[in-house]
Amino acid sequence: MDDRTDDVTVGSAPVIEPGYTFATVTDKISAIVLTRPTSVAWLFGFGVAFLLTMMMLYAIGYLFVRGVGIWGVNIPVGWGFAIVNFVWWIGIGHAGTLISAILLLLRQSWRNSINRFAEAMTLFAVACAGLFPVLHLGRPWLGYWLFPYPNTMKYWPQFRSPLVWDVFAVSTYFTISLMFWFIGLIPDLATLRDRSGNRAAQIIYGILAMGWRGSARHWARYETAYLLLAGLATPLVLSVHTVVSFDFAISMVPGWHTTIFPPYFVAGAIYSGFAMVLVLAIPIRKFYGLEDFITERHLQNSAKVMLATGLIVAYGYGIEAFMGWYSGNRYDTFLLWNRLHGPYHFWYWMLLVCNIGIPQVLWIRNLRSSPVWLFLISLDILVGMWLERFVIVVVSLHRDFLNSSWGMYYPTRWDWMTYIGTIGMFLALMFLFLRILPAISIFEMRTLLPQAEVKPE
Amino acid sequence: MKRLAIYGMMAEFDTTSDLVAAARRTHEAGYRKIDAYSPFPVEGLADEMGFHKNAVPLVVLVGGVLGAISGYLLQYWISAVTYPINVGGRPYNSWPAFIVVTFETTILFAGLAAVLGMLALNGLPMPYHPVFNVPRFAFATRDRFFLIIFSSDPKYETAGTRVFLESLKPRSISEVPS
Structure with a gap:
């Protein structure tokens, strides 16, 4: 094994089990797409996800007919599920970019077996996230007004508003993530083009591979572009959730107006994102027999990232509570009291249990390498991070400065249908991705093999 | 420019080390219009071919x-x-x-x-390229390594270039029709 693959945790499980060659790695990953028959389990999973997507489209269709009144949002809680889900989904996306870009720059070669589907996860999560603010606009069909373009109304966006920053941040993030994912795919699409026995597949993969032939000159430019893109995506991913947190922090609402928000949002995003990576990776490696490529090492490392970011999130909660007391501001103090004892106190305590309490079991090494336990803990973290956004959005808003404008927020069935429907859409896209594109980056896996090293003559 | 009937001569190798060594020797032998193909980026390969200007x-x-x-x-x-x-x-x-x-x-x-x-x-997308005329080139995206000397190289001549490529001990040699 070359030294790059053996850097962080010496003596632990390998990144790729020994005994593989370039040919077997290629065949094993490409066979999932090219020769493996569509299984009943896949059809069932995709079918359920597709039905949920249809439910989402129904809920959205009804929203278009009736307007946002069908949701539980009202004054004082004007943001509700739409913004909770937006922040939750976009946070989940962050782990994909962290794995593909930041870990590339840090030369963590174990990322090579999980970066491809983590990037796909990013794209699909951002697609789900992007729906919510647009649906929440009230007149979603005018969503393009958010972009600066010359128009007969002589109207332009207000660039001093964090909501406009968010439009730029999220659309840039989606574009760059798509580019990164696509150029990562090009060499593998060429592999599928050359391995496929089906004429239609050869043509489709051939068009997508754009005539890639693996020339040394091409690889040299490719690697430079890939590395620079990683360097650009790294500050970008940190900026995206920072800007999302600005949507809150720039306002004057108690519980939102704090400087801890950007780092605490970014850490929370990576926390929930790695949880989603594990929720996807554990079944994928099981059903497709990829335990040799997604090894115990990957599970261990992901668990450690979750533990670390979870503690940063815990620090964020601690600072929020401390500042609520220390500022002496009556509204901040009230917010803290309201979180702990107000009408939504159950959910705040659940959030602390899910995000800070339960994940501490990850300190136990045996649990970090147990797929079943990691899967359950990851689900717990996803729930916890969703509750965190619920507490931030709803609990901060539902008690306005004057008692006369206090209220409660109750999500309606349409809120739930839209939210659960996006989970269905996300899973449906993942199912399709697993069937038509290589879920693990084949060419980057080849570079991990000991044979890839050039021996001096 | 008139299109040459033969695009070049291609040699196939089994390992990265063989390919890098072959690229170095080909460049040292004075061939300049050459290229190498690998299923993944090989460190130092482009340098051995004399490709240094990356824009x-x-x-x-x-x-x-x-x-x-x-x-x-x-x-x-x-x-x-x-x-x-x-x-x-x-x-x-x-x-x-x-x-x-x-x-x-x-x-x-x-x-x-x-x-x-x-x-x-990189000149992509490129729907047609002569190297794909070599049937074995399909393995360039799997586990084989290829080196080509283009017929446009001033030193290229069918017999001599083949003899030179044979001296590199490749797995196979094929002429690439354009």
Whole structure:
């Protein structure tokens, strides 16, 4: 094994089990797409996800007919599920970019077996996230007004508003993530083009591979572009959730107006994102027999990232509570009291249990390498991070400065249908991705093999 | 330019080390119009072939600078020139508020420049290329390594080049029709 693959945790499980060659790695990953028959389990999973997507489209269709009144949002809680889900989904996306870009720059070669589907996860999560603010606009069909373009109304966006920053941040993030994912795919699409026995597949993969032939000159430019893109995506991913947190922090609402928000949002995003990576990776490696490529090492490392970011999130909660007391501001103090004892106190305590309490079991090494336990803990973290956004959005808003404008927020069935429907859409896209594109980056896996090293003559 | 009937002569190798050594010897033997193909990036291979000028970083820099300038100017022109709105007496050109979008457009332009620039410099997409006429070349995206000497090279001559390639001990040699 070359030294790059053996850097962080010496003596632990390998990144790729020994005994593989370039040919077997290629065949094993490409066979999932090219020769493996569509299984009943896949059809069932995709079918359920597709039905949920249809439910989402129904809920959205009804929203278009009736307007946002069908949701539980009202004054004082004007943001509700739409913004909770937006922040939750976009946070989940962050782990994909962290794995593909930041870990590339840090030369963590174990990322090579999980970066491809983590990037796909990013794209699909951002697609789900992007729906919510647009649906929440009230007149979603005018969503393009958010972009600066010359128009007969002589109207332009207000660039001093964090909501406009968010439009730029999220659309840039989606574009760059798509580019990164696509150029990562090009060499593998060429592999599928050359391995496929089906004429239609050869043509489709051939068009997508754009005539890639693996020339040394091409690889040299490719690697430079890939590395620079990683360097650009790294500050970008940190900026995206920072800007999302600005949507809150720039306002004057108690519980939102704090400087801890950007780092605490970014850490929370990576926390929930790695949880989603594990929720996807554990079944994928099981059903497709990829335990040799997604090894115990990957599970261990992901668990450690979750533990670390979870503690940063815990620090964020601690600072929020401390500042609520220390500022002496009556509204901040009230917010803290309201979180702990107000009408939504159950959910705040659940959030602390899910995000800070339960994940501490990850300190136990045996649990970090147990797929079943990691899967359950990851689900717990996803729930916890969703509750965190619920507490931030709803609990901060539902008690306005004057008692006369206090209220409660109750999500309606349409809120739930839209939210659960996006989970269905996300899973449906993942199912399709697993069937038509290589879920693990084949060419980057080849570079991990000991044979890839050039021996001096 | 008249198209040559033969595009070049291609040799196939089993390992990365063989390919890198072969590329070095071919370059040392005076062949300049050569290329090597591998299923993954091989460190130092392009250097051995005499490829040192990589313009991608410059393209990305230009993209980033253009993105920064156009992003800021867009906001300046909108907020201070064509659609000024007085918010609590704050300056129209309130630059700290414009940094976020300027940053995003910088990344966006630089990223697009990286991807499109890399593809353009590589001459992709390219629907047809003569190397694909060699049936064994399908393994270039799996586990085989190829070296080609183009027939446009001044030193190229059918018999001599084949003898030279044989001296590199390849697995197979094929002539590439164009």
